C-alpha cells in the first residue's frame with residue numbers, strides 16, 4: 001500500500017545517491033592512478049556518468065511530487081508539527097506552576113552557541129519525555145553570548161512558570177530513583193549517568209508510524225521541534241531576521257546554503273575543506289533541479305561562515321553565481337568578537353537563513369550546520385535528503401549508538417572491510433560518501449568498512465508520554 005510505497009521510494013532515492021557516490025568515487029580513484037591522457041578520458045566519462053545519474057535522480061524527485069502527493073505529505077507533517085508545538089507549550093505552561101513537576105537545567109555550558117543550544121534542546125527533550133516543565137536556570141542573567149541573557153534573542157521558555165519554586169532540587173540519578181521527586185536537576189549530557197533510552201536519536205512511538213511514512217529521517221525532524229521551540233525569536237531578533245531575510249529574497253528562486261566552518265575548528269575537531277568541495281555540491285544541486293524543472297535555474301548561494309575571506313573567495317571564483325552573505329555576521333562571528341550580542345544575532349541569522357535554503361552543503365561536525373538541518377525539517381517537512389555533509393553523518397552530541405541492520409551479506413574485498421551476515425546489527429560511525437560506511441558489527445565486534453547499500457536503518461522507537469490532553 002501507500003505506506004510501503006513511500007518508504008520504498010525514499011529507499012530508491014537513497015540507493016541512487018549511494019550509487020552516485022560509489023560510481024563517481026571509483027572513477028576518481030582510478031583517474032588518480034593513471035597517466036594524464038587516460039585521466040582526461042576518465043574525466044569525460046565521469047561527467048557523462050554524473051549527468052546520466054542525475055536524470056534518474058530528477059525523475060525520482062518528480063515521482064515524489066506526483067499528483068500532489070508531496071504537497072499532501074507536507075500538510076500532514078505540518079499537522080504533526082503543530083501538535084508538537086502545542087504539546088511543548090502545554091508542558092511549559094502548567095496550570096499550577098507551584099505544584100508542577102520540574103526539570104532544572106543550567107544555561108552557560110562552556111561551549112559555542114550551537115553547542116549550548118543543543119545542550120538546552122537535550123534538557124527540553126528530557127523534560128518532554130518525563131513530563132516535567134523545563135526550568136532554564138540562569139536564563140535572565142548574563143549569558144556567554146549576551147549581557148541581557150537568553151531573552152535578548154529568544155522568548156522565555158515559559159510564559160508562566162520560570163522558577164523552580166521552594167522544593168529542593170534533587171540531582172538526577174536514574175529514571176527509577178528520580179521519578180518521585182518534584183524537581184530534578186539535570187547534568188550536561190556528557191556527564192549523564194543511566195541515560196534513559198528516550199535520548200536522541202529516539203523517536204516517540206505515538207508518532208512513529210506517521211513519521212516513518214512521511215519523513216526520510218525522523219530523528220532530525222523530532223529534535224528540530226525542540227530547537228524550534230527554544231529559538232522562538234524575541235521582538236528584537238524578529239526585526240533583525242526580517243531584514244536579513246529580505247537580503248536573501250527567498251521568493252526570487254532557489255538558494256543553496258553553504259556553511260563553511262573554519263577558524264578554531266580546523267585541526268582540532270574537523271579537517272579543512274576547500275571552497276571547491278562545497279561548490280561541487282551546489283553545482284550538482286542546480287544541475288539536478290534544472291533537469292527536474294526542465295529549465296535553467298539562476299544559481300544562487302547563501303554563505304554562512306566564521307571566516308570572512310571565504311565569501312570574498314566564492315565571489316571571485318564563481319562568477320556564474322549570485323553570492324549572498326549576511327554581511328555583518330561573518331565578520332562579527334570572528335573569534336575576537338565572538339561573545340557579543342551582535343555576534344549572537346549574526347550566528348542566529350545565519351542558522352535561520354541556512355534552514356530556509358533549498359539545500360544545505362556543510363560539515364555536520366559543526367553544530368551550527370546540524371541546527372540548520374534540524375530547523376529545515378520543521379520548516380519544510382521532509383527535507384531529510386536536502387543536504388550534503390563533507391564529513392560526518394547527522395548526529396546529536398552524546399547520543400545513543402545509532403544502529404543499522406544488514407539486509408545483504410558482505411564478504412570483505414579489502415582488508416579494511418568487515419563481514420556482514422543478514423540480520424547483523426552494526427553501530428554506524430560514519431559514511432565515507434563513496435559507497436562505503438564505517439561501523440562496528442556487534443556480532444563479530446569488528447570495526448571497518450561495509451557497503452552502505454547493504455544495510456537498513458534500525459530506528460529507535462521509544463515510548464514517550466502521549467499528551468492526550470493536547471489536541472490539534
Ligand code: GDP
Pocket residue numbers: 111112113114115116259260261265304305306329330333338343346347348350365366367368
Ligand atoms: P561548532 O564549533 O561549529 O560545532 O559550533 P559551536 O556553536 O559550538 O561554536 C561555533 C561558534 O563559532 C559559534 O558559536 C559562532 O560564534 C561561530 N560560528 C561558527 N560558524 C559560524 C557561521 O557560519 N556563522 C556565524 N555567524 N558564526 C559562526
